[in-house]
Amino acid sequence: MGYITDHWARRRAATPGDPSADASPGRWAGGPDGVLVLHGFTGSPHSVRPWAETFARAGLAVEMPLLPGHGTTVADMSTRTWQEWAEAVDQAYWRLRKTSERVAVAGLSMGGALALLLAARRRVDAILLVNPGVVDPMGLMPIARWLAPLLPAVKGVGDDIARPGVSEGAYPEAPLKGAAQLHLLMKQARKVLPAVTAPVRIYRSLTDHVVTDASHEYLMAHLRPEPELVPLPSSYHVATLDHDAQTIMSGSLEFLASHGFRIEDAPEKAPECPEHAAGRNS
Numbered sequence: 001m002g003y004i005t006d007h008w009a010r011r012r013a014a015t016p017g018d019p020s021a022d023a024s025p026g027r028w029a030g031g032p033d034g035v036l037v038l039h040g041f042t043g044s045p046h047s048v049r050p051w052a053e054t055f056a057r058a059g060l061a062v063e064m065p066l067l068p069g070h071g072t073t074v075a076d077m078s079t080r081t082w083q084e085w086a087e088a089v090d091q092a093y094w095r096l097r098k099t100s101e102r103v104a105v106a107g108l109s110m111g112g113a114l115a116l117l118l119a120a121r122r123r124v125d126a127i128l129l130v131n132p133g134v135v136d137p138m139g140l141m142p143i144a145r146w147l148a149p150l151l152p153a154v155k156g157v158g159d160d161i162a163r164p165g166v167s168e169g170a171y172p173e174a175p176l177k178g179a180a181q182l183h184l185l186m187k188q189a190r191k192v193l194p195a196v197t198a199p200v201r202i203y204r205s206l207t208d209h210v211v212t213d214a215s216h217e218y219l220m221a222h223l224r225p226e227p228e229l230v231p232l233p234s235s236y237h238v239a240t241l242d243h244d245a246q247t248i249m250s251g252s253l254e255f256l257a258s259h260g261f262r263i264e265d266a267p268e269k270a271p272e273c274p275e276h277a278a279g280r281n282s
Contacts (some may be wrong), residue, residue, distance in 0.1 A: 001166040021046040021169020026064035027095075028052070033125075033261045034061035034100030036092055036118075038111030040170075041133075041182050042156055043238075044071040047168040050106050051130075051240050054249040059264030060256075061100050062194030066115075070176065078175040082185035102126075106252065108240055109211060110182060111134050113189040116219075120192035126259045127200040128252050129227075130239050134186045135214040143167055150202055160209045160237035168238045193222045200227035202253045203239060203248050210237040210281050228255070 010025050018264070023044035026037075037052040045064045052064040065088050069080035096103055104126040107115035112132025119127055158170025200223055206218050219227060230251060237240035257263045 021167060022049065023066060023169060025066040026052055026062065028056035028058050028062040029099075030056060030058075030061040031099055031101075033102040034063070034096040034104070035256070036089070036096055036103065036105045036115075037062060037064040038089060038105065038107040038114050039064075039067065039070070040107075040111050040238075041178070042070065042108030042158055042174050043109070043168055043169040044079070047170070047238055048106070048111070048240050050105060050245060051108075051252070054252065055106075058253050058262070061096060065089065065092040065097045073114065074173050074175050074178075077171070078177040080178065080181065082181040082188070085110075085114060085181075085185065086117055090122070090270050091116050093118055097122075103126065104256055106130075107132060108238065110185065113186050114126070116189045116196055117185070117192060119198050120195035124198045126256055126261065127196070128199050128203075128255065129200065129219075130203045130248060131205055131208055131211050131216075131237050132202065132219065133182075133211045133215050134189045135212065135218050136183055136186065137210065137212050137215075138215075157210045158238075161205070161242050162234060162236045163242050166241050168241055178265065190218065190222070193219070196223060199225065199255075199259055201230060201251070202227045203230050203232055203244075203251070205232045205235045205237060205242075205244070207235075207241050208237045 006065065021235050023046055025045055026049065035055040037048050037050050043064055048064065052062050056062045065087055068084040069077035102125040105115040105118055105124050106128040108130045110133055112129040113134050115127055115129060118124060154170045156170055156174045159167050202216050202219060222231065232244040232247065235244040239245065240248060253263055
């Protein structure tokens with residue numbers, strides 16, 4: 001999960017790399033249909049906020065949770081399990097399901113694995129994935145749990161973005177205990193794929209320094225019906241913040257509309273997230 005760095009001299013907790021990044025969760029009222037939007041490993045809602053706002057502008061209800069151990073410190077993330085991430089996703093799903101007739105789930109990277117895991121056990125009407133990770137990108141991941149006591153963290157995998165000057169605000173380091181949990185999550189996601197029946201669209205960057213082609217190839221071979229695959233020629237891994245973001249945003253709405261989601265004409269500005277408004281008024 002990145003390049004090994006020397007941690008013997010510095011075992012401090014790392015906080016998100018870009019202090020200006022908005023790591024807060026988001027929730028937008030709308031409907032009658034909704035979308036659950038999920039960020040990736042060591043990242044935060046900042047990386048998928050434009051995606052979530054696109055759905056909100058189109059009149060959809062949106063849940064965008066902050067996964068446990070993210071947006072805090074690497075030390076905190078080291079104590080978390082993949083089951084905690086899956087439970088946070090499940091809770092957000094049920095909040096959305098209370099008010100939504102149809103529910104889609106949209107995930108970036110690790111968020112893609114969580115989206116598939118959710119769709120295997122809950123009623124999900126459509127799935128949108130951007131550079132999903134379901135196959136270990138590094139051979140060391142299966143033994144990360146045993147390496148962690150000797151090497152607590154490695155260089156982070158964040159900010160793989162072609163656009164100059166753009167940051168997703170991910171941790172600068174990735175905890176090996178967290179990488180071990182990611183390995184288990186991806187293994188579980190592969191296991192439950194036969195139970196996923198919702199239509200899937202995968203957006204795949206032609207250049208990605210984080211997730212390998214093995215992941216989307218595995219999904220194309222094992223998901224039925226076979227997913228739609230949309231190439232992103234100008235973006236790296238965090239494509240939701242990259243050159244092809246508009247392709248993802250407009251295409252996501254088109255895909256949902258084609259599967260019965262009721263989409264409104266999007267205004268120029270997304271409705272304000274109530275959680276942000278509450279924070280300013282407190």
